[in-house]
Amino acid sequence: xxxxxxxxxxxxxxxxxxxxxxxxxxxxxxxxxxxxxxxxxxxxxxxxxxxxxxxxxxxxxxxxxxxxxxxxxxxxxxxxxxxxxxxxxxxxxxxxxxxxxxxxxxxxxxxxxxxxxxxxxxxxxxxxxxxxxxxxxxxxxxxxxxxxxxxxxxxxxxxxxxxxxxxxxxxxxxxxxxxxxxxxxxxxxxxxxxxxxx
Amino acid sequence: xxxxxxxxxxxxxxxxxxxxxxxxxxxxxxxxxxxxxxxxxxxxxxxxxxxxxxxxxxxxxxxxxxxxxxxxxxxxxxxxxxxxxxxxxxxxxxxxxxxxxxxxxxxxxxxxxxxxxxxxxxxxxxxxxxxxxxxxxxxxxxxxxxxxxxxxxxxxxxxxxxxxxxxxxxxxxxxxxxxxxxxxxxxxxxxxxxx
Numbered sequence: 304x305x306x307x308x309x310x311x312x313x314x315x316x317x318x319x320x321x322x323x324x325x326x327x328x329x330x331x332x333x334x335x336x337x338x339x340x341x342x343x344x345x346x347x348x349x350x351x352x353x354x355x356x357x358x359x360x361x362x363x364x365x366x367x368x369x370x371x372x373x374x375x376x377x378x379x380x381x382x383x384x385x386x387x388x389x390x391x392x393x394x395x396x397x398x399x400x401x402x403x404x405x406x407x408x409x410x411x412x413x414x415x416x417x418x419x420x421x422x423x424x425x426x427x428x429x430x431x432x433x434x435x436x437x438x439x440x441x442x443x444x445x446x447x448x449x450x451x452x453x454x455x456x457x458x459x460x461x462x463x464x465x466x467x468x469x470x471x472x473x474x475x476x477x478x479x480x481x482x483x484x485x486x487x488x489x490x491x492x493x494x495x496x497x498x499x500x501x
Numbered sequence: 502x503x504x505x506x507x508x509x510x511x512x513x514x515x516x517x518x519x520x521x522x523x524x525x526x527x528x529x530x531x532x533x534x535x536x537x538x539x540x541x542x543x544x545x546x547x548x549x550x551x552x553x554x555x556x557x558x559x560x561x562x563x564x565x566x567x568x569x570x571x572x573x574x575x576x577x578x579x580x581x582x583x584x585x586x587x588x589x590x591x592x593x594x595x596x597x598x599x600x601x602x603x604x605x606x607x608x609x610x611x612x613x614x615x616x617x618x619x620x621x622x623x624x625x626x627x628x629x630x631x632x633x634x635x636x637x638x639x640x641x642x643x644x645x646x647x648x649x650x651x652x653x654x655x656x657x658x659x660x661x662x663x664x665x666x667x668x669x670x671x672x673x674x675x676x677x678x679x680x681x682x683x684x685x686x687x688x689x690x691x692x693x694x695x696x
Contacts, residue, residue, distance in 0.1 A: 346532075346644040409570050477566035481658075484570040485651045488577035492647040495581030496637055 334443045338450025341434060342458055347397045347493075348430045352455055354404040354486045355426045356462020358419070361408055361470065361479050366416060367463065370423055377424040378455050381431015382448045390435045395497065397433060400426050401490035408483025430455055532642030536649025539633055540657065545596045545691045546629060550654055552603035552684045553622055554661020559607050559668055559677060564615050568622050569658040573651050575623040579630025580647070584637050593691075595628030600688025607665075607681025610674075629654075 342348040359370045384391075404422050407414075434451045436444050469475030540546040550572075557568035582589055589595075602621065606613070613621075633650050637643050664680060667673030690696030 346642060346648065350644065350648065406574075409574070480566060481569050481655060484573045485648075485655050488573040488580075488651045489644065489647040491574075491577040492580045492584065492634060492637060492651075493644045495584040495634070496643050499585045 334439075334446035335450035335453075338434075338436075338447035338452075339454040339457075341447070341451050342430065342454045345433075347394065347401070348433065348455075349458065350486055350489060351397055351401045351404070351426050351430055352458040353462045354401055354408065354483070355423055356459040356464075357466045357479055357482060357486075358404050358408050358423065359459065360463035360466020361411070361483075362416075362419070363470070364467070369416070370420060371459070371463075373420050374423045374427045374459060375456060377427030378431045378452055381428040382434060382452050384428075384432045385435040386444065386448055388432075388435070390437055391432055393429050393433050395494070396425070396429045398490045398494045398497070400429055402487050402494065405483045405485070405487025405490060409480050409487060410483075411480065427455070532645030533649040536633075536646035536651075537653045539636060539646075539650045540629075540653045543632075544687070544696070545593075545600060546632075546654075547657060548600040548684045548687045548691075549596060549603060549625065549629065550657030551661035551664070552600055552607065552681065554658035554663075555607050555665040555677060555681060555684070556603050556618065556622075556661075557658070558662045558665020559610070559681075560612060560615070560618060564618055565662060565665075567615060567619055569655065569662070571619045571623050572626045572658065573654060575626035576630035576633070576654065577647075577651075579627035580634030580637065581630075582627070583631040583634025589627065589631045592628050592631050595625060596632060597688050597691035599625035599628065601685050601692060602688075604681045604683070604685030604688055608678050608685055609681075610678055 342352055355374065359367060359374075362370065400422065404426065407419065407422065431452070434448065436447050439447055466479050469478050540550060553568050553572055557565045560568075579589070603625070605611075606618075606621075633647075637646060665677055668677050687696060
C-alpha cells in the first residue's frame with residue numbers, strides 16, 4: 304500500500320506541468336549543476352549517451368563492469384581534451400557513433416565484446432570533447448566539466464538500468480531493439496541534413 | 502516486479518510530461534514537439550503506422566518486432582533522400598497506398614513470409630520518410646525534430662501492435678481484420694481525395 308502510494312505520488316509529480324528553465328550558465332545554480340545538465344540539453348549528447356546506456360544494459364550484467372569502466376575513462380579523457388583545447392568539430396563523429404550504436408542495439412550482431420567496447424569508448428571521448436566550455440576558465444571551467452562528466456555517467460547508467468529491467472521480459476528485449484532503431488534512424492536523418500547543408 | 506512496473510509506468514508517463522522550455526530559441530523542445538506531431542497530425546501517416554503495428558502483431562513473432570525495426574530504419578533512408586533533395590515520385594500517393602496495401606493485408610488475413618512483409622513495409626517507409634525528411638531542414642532543432650517524429654512513429658506502431666494482440670481471441674481476430682479493412686478504406690479515401 305505504501306509503495307503504491309509512493310508510486311502514485313511520483314506519477315502525479317511527473318505529470319504536473321512545470322516550467323524548467325535551462326541555459327548555460329543558469330542563474331541561481333552553480334557551475335557543477337550547469338555541467339550536470341549540459342548533456343541533457345544537448346540533444347546530440349543525450350541521444351548518444353542514452354544509446355550507449357541501452358547498449359550496455361542490453362549486453363547483460365556480465366559485461367556491465369567491462370563496459371562502464373572504459374566508458375568512464377574515455378569520458379574523462381574527452382573532458383580533459385575539452386579542458387585543454389579549443390572547440391573541436393566532432394558533430395559528424397557524434398552522429399556516426401549514435402547511428403552505429405543504434406544499429407548495434409537494433410540488429411544485435413554477434414561481435415566480439417572487445418569490438419563492442421570500442422564504440423562505447425568512442426562515445427565517451429566524443430561527448431567529452433564536444434563539451435568544451437570556451438567562455439569559462441579556471442575553477443568554474445573545471446567545475447562545469449566535472450559536473451558534465453557526472454551527468455554523462457548518470458545518463459548512461461540510467462539507460463543501462465532501464466535496459467537491464469526491460470531485458471527480463473520478452474517484450475522488453477524487443478523494446479530495446481526498437482529503441483535502438485529509433486536512435487539510429489534519428490541520427491541518420493540529421494547526418495543526411497549535415498551533408499545536405501555543406 | 503512492482504518496482505519494475507512503477508519504473509516503467511513512470512518512464513512512459515514522462516513521455517507525456519509537459520514541455521520544458523530550454524535554451525534561448527526553445528529549439529530543443531520545440532523541435533521535438535514539431536517532429537512528434539508531424540506524423541500524428543497527418544491521418545494518412547497515422548493509418549499506415551498503426552497498420553504496420555497491426556500487421557506485425559497479426560503475423561506474430563518475429564514480425565511483431567522486425568517490422569517496427571525495419572520501418573524507422575528505412576524511413577530514415579527515405580528521410581535522408583528528402584533532406585538531400587533527391588526526388589521520389591508520388592510521395593503522397595505512396596503514403597496513401599501504404600495504408601491501402603498494409604490494411605488489406607490485415608483485412609484479408611494474408612500471412613506472408615517475414616521477408617516479404619519486411620520488403621513491403623520497407624518500400625512504403627521510404628515514402629513516409631521522404632515526406633518527413635523534406636520538413637527537416639526547416640526545423641528549429643533538426644535532431645530533436647527527427648527524434649520527435651521517429652518516436653511518434655514508434656508509438657503509433659505500438660498502438661497498432663496493442664490492438665493487434667486481440668488476435669489471441671476469436672472475436673479479437675475479426676476485430677483486427679475489421680481494423681485492417683477500415684485502414685485500407687481510409688487509405689483508399691486518401692488516394693481518391695475523398696478523405
